[in-house]
Amino acid sequence: MNGEAPPRPLDYLTAQGTHALEVLPLTWGVLIISLLVTAIISVLVVSGILLRRVPSGGPIPPVARTGSGMRWIYIGVGLSTIVLFGTAVWTMRVLAAVISPPAEPAFTVTVDGRQWWWRIRYHETRDTPEFITANEIRIPVGVPVRIRLTSTDVIHSFWVPALSGKTDLIPGRINETWIEATAPGVYRGQCMEYCGWQHARMGFVVVAMEGAAFDAWRASQVLPASEPQNAAIAEGKRIVMTHCCACHTIRGTEAGGSAGPDLTHVASRLTIAAGTFVTDRTTLEYWIRHPQRAKPGNRMVDPDLDLEATRLPAAYILKLR
Numbered sequence: 001m002n003g004e005a006p007p008r009p010l011d012y013l014t015a016q017g018t019h020a021l022e023v024l025p026l027t028w029g030v031l032i033i034s035l036l037v038t039a040i041i042s043v044l045v046v047s048g049i050l051l052r053r054v055p056s057g058g059p060i061p062p063v064a065r066t067g068s069g070m071r072w073i074y075i076g077v078g079l080s081t082i083v084l085f086g087t088a089v090w091t092m093r094v095l096a097a098v099i100s101p102p103a104e105p106a107f108t109v110t111v112d113g114r115q116w117w118w119r120i121r122y123h124e125t126r127d128t129p130e131f132i133t134a135n136e137i138r139i140p141v142g143v144p145v146r147i148r149l150t151s152t153d154v155i156h157s158f159w160v161p162a163l164s165g166k167t168d169l170i171p172g173r174i175n176e177t178w179i180e181a182t183a184p185g186v187y188r189g190q191c192m193e194y195c196g197w198q199h200a201r202m203g204f205v206v207v208a209m210e211g212a213a214f215d216a217w218r219a220s221q222v223l224p225a226s227e228p229q230n231a232a233i234a235e236g237k238r239i240v241m242t243h244c245c246a247c248h249t250i251r252g253t254e255a256g257g258s259a260g261p262d263l264t265h266v267a268s269r270l271t272i273a274a275g276t277f278v279t280d281r282t283t284l285e286y287w288i289r290h291p292q293r294a295k296p297g298n299r300m301v302d303p304d305l306d307l308e309a310t311r312l313p314a315a316y317i318l319k320l321r
């Protein structure tokens, strides 16, 4: 796990990001108002039943437009109009506040939703070329990052509750949002628009790092994959080149497929299979041997390899840091 804390659970009632901090009071406000409304209505309905003036079993008289009962209607409509109007204004103010970040974003990341993982492209900046990764977004603490969202297949939704609200990824369209973390940490994200069988296992992590650590990470990500250091790893690489290169890219090798995540530095990521497993030898071996058992229906086919022959590619992939 590279010494980092495990991803926090999806908790939307606290916030660690500038964007989420703007939304948080509204979340709590609407939650409390909804609970109060439910409580008040329940009390009124129950007392209405208990205090009814018509003996049970008798005929129910038609509703009359006169009489003291009407007062309740006027009070009820009046109060809910004021509360709903207030909430609408509050919501619009929050939306206006989060539409753009407080400062010009440091760089842009394009997130492309796939059933059921995330392709992540860091755009080039003045001093770094662009590069592609998957299922993990690393950002420096204290600066906004622009997130462009699109999809290759169906509609997905990008949500990192501790950092930002939800934004959809729509095929043929680019939506924009931004994130900024106020503290270093590992924040869990999740697809929030039902997108098929493995929707629940379409997670990701955002890792917020101090500036220097982030720069070092980014410098390592643009490099090609490391070369095998011994014969066993070289044999693992050979198996990967014959069985896996149609779907995966490993920069610096002949593997150039694009149906699956870029594996150039996959072992440096905290999780595999879109947040489903922590990256380690056991999970990688299991994944490579039985991807259809590990995440049924996902777009990686079960390879035709025996047990020994899956250990070697796993050993090679663990070196792709």
Ligand SMILES: [Cu+2]
Residues within 6 Å of the ligand: 113, 116, 155, 156, 157, 191, 192, 193, 194, 195, 199, 202
């Ligand atoms: Cu999805």
